[in-house]
Amino acid sequence: MYDFEGSVVSSTGEAPTQLIWNEVAATNRRDLNTEIGRWHVRTRRVALRDGVHVIAIASRTVDTLDQIGELLLDTSERLLGAVHGIQYGATRRDRRDNEQLIAALHDGVVPAREHRFWNQLAQFRFPAYAPIRALEIAPLSDGSATEAHLSLLIGRARSEGLPFLTMLRRADMDSPATIAALIPDSEASAQWLAVTAHDFLIGVSAPSSALSAVPDSVREAETALGIARQWARAAETPENIGAVLIDRIDLSTWLLSHVDARQLRERIVRTLKPLASAQLLDTLITYLAAEQNVTRTAEVMFVHPNTIRYRLTRIEEAFGESLTSPFSLANVILALHPEIIGRAPELRHR
Incomplete structure (x- = not known):
């Protein structure tokens, strides 16, 4: 039982819930009507965009479930669908705003308008006027990035509470698609990059707090991604290369990256x-x-x-x-x- 703020005021404990889940996980039936210990249980599987959810209700009195069980399941299914629809709409709106903002920064903004874009970045939890880094990200396979890759990175950044602007892009029609992103220059970002580099090739620009310099940062990130691709082709374990930060590479690597291939x-x-x-x-x-x-x-x-x-x-x-x-x-x-x-x-x- 919960109070109006969502705090638990009464609970049977975790054991009944775990027993119910074990029973649910052992079957693929859409509806389940069974007894687990002293509990009478009814469940319903609901397929939504983000996967399959299971609604379970339990009572020690079977008459209670007979009287209101179906009503509770129907109501819960509608509520779950409504909440999911609201969240999905909000997520799509955030994605659209996200892509529009990073596309505008990639195109370049004049210094006189930077404060307006910092206000927009604040909506995505970027610290005002703090240095940011541009990223160019590609799959380890060196193929084209996809919406699935993009969703994975967005989910990881959200779970870590990391401010993250991103979009799919192609440098030209003949190039494979990559994932462009902007992140703050912070310790949390460094940790996220270290983990993400196990699954992706990542080129990272030098930090800059001037939004008018984002196009230059993008070119630096592209150069860094090119270096990462060279290293990956020569490595037996490319997942151990790590993110390539353009401001931390040695002079030899920097010189070689600026020569006609x-x-x-x-x-x-x-x-x-x-x-x-x-x-x-x-x-x-x-x-x-x-x-x-x-x-x-x-x-x-x-x-x-x-x-x-x-x-x-x-x-x-x-x-x-x-x-x-x-x-x-x-x-x-x-x-x-x-x-x-x-x-x-x-x-x-x-």
Whole structure:
């Protein structure tokens, strides 16, 4: 029994409820009329947009259920449908307002109108004039994002109480769809990103409190997502890469992300051409990902450290330069950078 504020004033305890649920979960029947201990129980399954709900009423007197059981079930089903309809309508309205606002920010706003948009962001619980980050999110499979992915992310953000503006978008007609989003730059956001990166590739812009700079932030997030895709293709466990924050990547990654991809690939092929052996190439990648630790490399590759030293000597002979040379080492690291980054999470995991 509840008072008008929703507080429980009287209860039989959790045991009867659990017993009733166990009985309901064991059957797929729409209506159930049974006895559980001293309780006479009637249930009804109701299918709504968000899934199947079960309404259950119980009484110690079977006559009570015979007299008003069907009336209570009918009334409860109508109320549940009405509440769900109101919630669904509100959710759709919020989604529409959400998408309109983030689309306007992506298009760009003039500094003189920023205060108006901050007022709108406040309706979605964004702290006023606090730094925000732009996100570009794609499935780990590197395919197109879908409404199902979008709903999943919205649900996760809502469950964590995280302010979250989002929409599906395509950079151009030939590109796969991604999920664009704006989140506050906060510890809660960092934790949400860490968890979400297990299921998605995420590119994140630098924080900015200027709404007029959102288009620039979007481009940064796109660049970061491109880096995440490169690392994922080179990694055995892409779910361990984590979100790529453009303001926290190293200089080499940043430089490589701003070079023409076709020309970069041609230069990499030319640089690595002397190393024709796949075994030597794999050894070099593992050695660099293991921070040039011969013992660690040997452990990961299940060989003796002397075998690694022998292979490194052959690699130096192939390149005609010592790997202790900073210039030679810099060239090799740049050529193998995505592979090294992709291998590093695996080494940490092991």
